[in-house]
Amino acid sequence: MPILSIDFLINGLASGAALALLCLGLTLTYMTTRVPNFAHATIAVVGAVVTLLLLDWVYIGLRGGAVYYTLYIVAPILSALIAGLLALTIYIAILRPLSKKGIGIIGLMIATFALDIIINNILTLILHLTPSKYIGKLIGASVKGYGVLVYIPILDVNIYLSRLLLPIIAVILTISLHLYMTRTKFGIAMRASIENPQLAKALGINVDLVYAISWFLSGSLAGLAGSFLAFEFPGINPAIAYLYIVSIFAGSILGGLSSMYGALAGGLVVGVSEVLIPVMIQNIYYTITGSIIDIIRYQKFISLLIIIIVLLVAPQGLAGVSWRNLLARVVRVG
Amino acid sequence: MSLLTVEGLNAGYGKFHILFDISLNIEEKEILAIVGPNGSGKSTLLKAITGIADVYSGRITFKGSDITRLPPHVKARMGLAYLPQTNNVFTNLSVWENLKMAAYTLDESIARDRIEEVLSYYPMLRSRLGFKARSLSGGERQILALAMTLIRKPEIIMLDEPTANLAPIIAKDLLKKIQALREDLGKTIILVEQNAKAALEISDKALLLVSGRIEYSGFASKLLADTELSRKYLGLR
Amino acid sequence: MVELPIILMELANMLVFIIVVLALNLMAGYAGIPNLGMALFVYIGAFAVAGLSVRFAIILVNILNPDFIEMMRVTPPYKYAVGESSILDIILFKVTDPAVNRHLVPELNSIIGDSIPLSIMILTFILASAIALGATLGLIVSFTAVRLREDYLAIVLLAFSEMLVQVFFAQVDWVAGGRYNTWALTPWPQKLSQSLGNLLPSGVKPELFIGLIVAIILAITTLIYTERIANSPMGRVLRAMRDDDLALTSYGRDIAKIRLKVMMVGSSIAALAGVVYVLSVQPVVKATDYTRVTWTFIPWAMMILGGIANNWGVIIGAVIVYIGRKLIEILAPPAFTTILSLIGVEVTGATIDIVKAVTVNILVGVIIILVLYLKPEGIVPEKPSKTLPRKTLNSLIEKFRGSSS
Numbered sequence: 001m002p003i004l005s006i007d008f009l010i011n012g013l014a015s016g017a018a019l020a021l022l023c024l025g026l027t028l029t030y031m032t033t034r035v036p037n038f039a040h041a042t043i044a045v046v047g048a049v050v051t052l053l054l055l056d057w058v059y060i061g062l063r064g065g066a067v068y069y070t071l072y073i074v075a076p077i078l079s080a081l082i083a084g085l086l087a088l089t090i091y092i093a094i095l096r097p098l099s100k101k102g103i104g105i106i107g108l109m110i111a112t113f114a115l116d117i118i119i120n121n122i123l124t125l126i127l128h129l130t131p132s133k134y135i136g137k138l139i140g141a142s143v144k145g146y147g148v149l150v151y152i153p154i155l156d157v158n159i160y161l162s163r164l165l166l167p168i169i170a171v172i173l174t175i176s177l178h179l180y181m182t183r184t185k186f187g188i189a190m191r192a193s194i195e196n197p198q199l200a201k202a203l204g205i206n207v208d209l210v211y212a213i214s215w216f217l218s219g220s221l222a223g224l225a226g227s228f229l230a231f232e233f234p235g236i237n238p239a240i241a242y243l244y245i246v247s248i249f250a251g252s253i254l255g256g257l258s259s260m261y262g263a264l265a266g267g268l269v270v271g272v273s274e275v276l277i278p279v280m281i282q283n284i285y286y287t288i289t290g291s292i293i294d295i296i297r298y299q300k301f302i303s304l305l306i307i308i309i310v311l312l313v314a315p316q317g318l319a320g321v322s323w324r325n326l327l328a329r330v331v332r333v334g
Numbered sequence: 335m336s337l338l339t340v341e342g343l344n345a346g347y348g349k350f351h352i353l354f355d356i357s358l359n360i361e362e363k364e365i366l367a368i369v370g371p372n373g374s375g376k377s378t379l380l381k382a383i384t385g386i387a388d389v390y391s392g393r394i395t396f397k398g399s400d401i402t403r404l405p406p407h408v409k410a411r412m413g414l415a416y417l418p419q420t421n422n423v424f425t426n427l428s429v430w431e432n433l434k435m436a437a438y439t440l441d442e443s444i445a446r447d448r449i450e451e452v453l454s455y456y457p458m459l460r461s462r463l464g465f466k467a468r469s470l471s472g473g474e475r476q477i478l479a480l481a482m483t484l485i486r487k488p489e490i491i492m493l494d495e496p497t498a499n500l501a502p503i504i505a506k507d508l509l510k511k512i513q514a515l516r517e518d519l520g521k522t523i524i525l526v527e528q529n530a531k532a533a534l535e536i537s538d539k540a541l542l543l544v545s546g547r548i549e550y551s552g553f554a555s556k557l558l559a560d561t562e563l564s565r566k567y568l569g570l571r
Numbered sequence: 572m573v574e575l576p577i578i579l580m581e582l583a584n585m586l587v588f589i590i591v592v593l594a595l596n597l598m599a600g601y602a603g604i605p606n607l608g609m610a611l612f613v614y615i616g617a618f619a620v621a622g623l624s625v626r627f628a629i630i631l632v633n634i635l636n637p638d639f640i641e642m643m644r645v646t647p648p649y650k651y652a653v654g655e656s657s658i659l660d661i662i663l664f665k666v667t668d669p670a671v672n673r674h675l676v677p678e679l680n681s682i683i684g685d686s687i688p689l690s691i692m693i694l695t696f697i698l699a700s701a702i703a704l705g706a707t708l709g710l711i712v713s714f715t716a717v718r719l720r721e722d723y724l725a726i727v728l729l730a731f732s733e734m735l736v737q738v739f740f741a742q743v744d745w746v747a748g749g750r751y752n753t754w755a756l757t758p759w760p761q762k763l764s765q766s767l768g769n770l771l772p773s774g775v776k777p778e779l780f781i782g783l784i785v786a787i788i789l790a791i792t793t794l795i796y797t798e799r800i801a802n803s804p805m806g807r808v809l810r811a812m813r814d815d816d817l818a819l820t821s822y823g824r825d826i827a828k829i830r831l832k833v834m835m836v837g838s839s840i841a842a843l844a845g846v847v848y849v850l851s852v853q854p855v856v857k858a859t860d861y862t863r864v865t866w867t868f869i870p871w872a873m874m875i876l877g878g879i880a881n882n883w884g885v886i887i888g889a890v891i892v893y894i895g896r897k898l899i900e901i902l903a904p905p906a907f908t909t910i911l912s913l914i915g916v917e918v919t920g921a922t923i924d925i926v927k928a929v930t931v932n933i934l935v936g937v938i939i940i941l942v943l944y945l946k947p948e949g950i951v952p953e954k955p956s957k958t959l960p961r962k963t964l965n966s967l968i969e970k971f972r973g974s975s976s
Contacts (some may be wrong), residue, residue, distance in 0.1 A: 125926065
């Protein structure tokens with residue numbers, strides 16, 4: 001038994017890519033409006049549910065057909081759009097008015113906590129009451145899903161197409177977001193508003209618009225990540241968001257909650273570790289003792305450990321570490 | 335007619351009344367230094383003129399029209415630039431991006447020309463265009479802040495302790511550059527300074543504030559020569 | 572007609588929520604610690620009555636009757652599940668095995684019930700372990716983020732709660748039953764139950780009655796205790812630290828200590844509430860039942876509605892939310908059956924259960940947001956802090972009035 005197989009690596013990468021996008025969104029709204037959004041994972045599930053409903057609606061037994069493949073483009077875009085609009089609505093209709101009334105950070109946080117539970121329950125209701133055409137029921141585990149498995153001859157593995165696509169899309173998104181933030185006037189204005197809203201306002205930048213856009217972006221990134229989840233799992237239980245939010249916070253805290261690149265790195269590290277570390281431990285245990293321990297269901301513990309370690313050792317996260325000094329020291333020692 | 339006049343100004347923050355019955359006027363292309371001990375309300379006076387602090391009573395006129403109650407961004411558009419003491423540049427943005435943000439509301443082609451203009455006025459910045467403002471020295475940062483202000487071609491530039499936290503030589507150089515703004519570009523300048531002597535040396539007029547009230551208003555050179563006032567309040571000689 | 576036992580049980584359940592909300596108010600309302608991990612502390616109290624005290628009881632019983640565990644190996648129904656396991660194995664791993672636990676707990680209960688000293692020891696152990704576990708967990712959990720901003724503290728508390736309850740306790744079967752139910756001990760002497768049984772109206776179980784009494788005592792004690800803290804010099808320090816970030820930075824170290832202390836106290840109170848809940852309302856303990864929705868979200872709604880940092884306010888909030896929730900649960904099913912059948916959805920028992928829960932959760936969430944928007948200070952706003960206790964102040968005022976007239 002090898003320590004790691006190629007499909008586990010791809011799974012890890014997909015999980016890391018999804019989490020990177022989610023951490024990026026959470027960090028973005030935290031940097032602009034200073035609210036830790038406890039509803040972020042549920043917004044991702046909104047994306048998943050939109051895709052699931054779409055798949056269930058148009059699926060016509062053509063798994064793998066041309067019509068079906070176009071869904072891999074249409075569904076994520078639609079999910080991202082709807083989740084983005086939802087996040088925007090949350091900000092404009094609830095958080096901004098609350099903040100204008102002078103509600104402090106704890107109050108805003110509790111508002112997102114309440115929104116999380118409201119949206120999650122609405123999703124549960126929708127999934128329960130919508131009869132599924134093909135997969136029995138839309139909530140919880142059902143036997144067959146809508147995902148397409150792709151056979152990769154060189155590696156001799158079958159992989160869900162969505163898992164292959166997700167990391168690629170995450171990379172494309174990261175690059176385009178980077179270009180947007182550094183090359184366009186409005187992108188630069190966003191960074192300016194994040195750093196110094198007073199000065200930005202004085203220079204005529206519409207800071208309110210920047211905040212609104214950050215919520216829309218944050219929501220659509222979450223919706224996109226969630227959409228790919230729906231291709232893999234036939235039935236979705238919205239309650240997974242209650243655990244998943246911990247991983248998102250872990251990645252964001254590791255990233256430092258103060259830099260977009262930190263968030264991407266933090267999410268990637270947490271997502272990959274959650275998949276690979278339990279498998280590695282399992283394999284090492286197997287090679288030593290010859291028996292199997294079932295620890296994969298505890299994988300989410302890694303997130304908690306990461307939160308604890310980061311907060312105790314370097315509460316500023318990756319973004320707070322002075323990489324140049326560290327590198328200089330390493331080079332000097334080397 | 336004076337470019338900017340302030341008459342009987344009472345101002346502060348909410349319940350905290352800081353300035354009492356302040357009057358001043360400044361003509362075109364003049365430099366006015368506002369000096370005085372710590373906590374005498376120098377910065378508050380600039381903020382009251384800009385519209386950040388609360389004005390309880392009094393009148394501020396700019397080119398003859400009453401601007402007392404106008405919001406800060408309208409005053410900025412009219413040509414009154416205010417340069418705060420700290421956080422006056424975006425440290426995470428490059429020098430070029432900072433200049434671009436300063437020209438945010440201008441048309442693309444005008445913005446390009448204006449940036450080009452300030453870059454040729456402050457060639458030092460051209461060599462730093464790609465650097466993050468964070469990596470600039472204190473003096474360079476103040477020059478960047480000045481450049482950002484100049485992009486919008488203000489008539490009056492109000493500076494709040496630009497030389498605070500700068501080494502003496504650099505501070506002196508910066509004051510020279512501020513003086514040059516009048517000489518080269520014909521700007522009118524109001525300068526709040528902790529370093530009274532250096533500020534008075536480059537100024538035409540001076541205002542000595544003590545506990546929110548005017549103690550002296552007149553020629554800068556006269557205040558410098560007044561041994562009693564300058565010893566008592568400015569710590570000179 | 573609703574029967575008396577049901578009313579009494581609902582009353583006990585409401586008291587449990589009142590205790591939880593008072594504990595939450597101490598942490599979040601007075602000290603500004605946004606505890607989003609309340610579920611963990613309530614659960615840990617439930618664990619003290621179930622998984623943990625069963626082990627203590629079996630050891631005690633084995634000391635009194637040295638063959639007790641030995642006999643489990645050969646007597647049905649235990650022998651099928653226990654087999655050749657060692658004594659340590661049985662105590663550590665087998666007592667929570669559903670095949671064992673189901674039979675063992677009633678048997679232990681009857682042994683405990685027969686002996687007054689034994690039941691006192693078990694009761695003491697339950698209370699002491701709940702307090703100790705609550706305080707220790709409160710300390711460990713908040714230690715990571717106690718020096719950081721409140722939002723980090725909230726994230727850490729939520730993360731710990733979700734991970735420990737929904738992953739660790741819910742998945743590791745041997746510790747506390749994991750995916751299976753475990754039964755709680757009832758540490759009451761038989762004699763007490765019997766004599767009570769003759770006095771009580773028919774249908775009311777003595778255990779429920781005793782549980783209710785315990786709930787009342789604990790609720791009153793908690794109220795007096797938190798009121799005293801709130802009006803003490805420490806209460807003023809807590810509020811100052813909650814309202815002023817500057818104080819936090821200039822007295823950083825002391826404030827971390829105070830926060831830890833409040834976390835320990837608040838968490839042990841919440842754990843005691845968990846004990847009362849199990850003893851009076853729900854003797855079957857399963858980690859997955861202790862969700863953040865029931866034990867974190869609903870207490871928060873109660874506190875916000877009633878009025879943060881006002882003990883009487885949060886009690887009123889708890890009563891309103893609790894009764895409102897019950898009313899919805901009673902009224903929603905018939906209403907929804909009608910609506911659902913009108914839109915042509917097939918109505919099953921499972922659907923109705925889900926609709927019921929979903930309605931309650933959504934409404935509670937809406938209440939939180941509406942209160943924050945319309946009346947952030949809640950129904951009963953926070954009292955302004957007085958330098959002197961109210962009683963002294965009132966007597967002083969009386970004195971002055973008396974002397975002037």
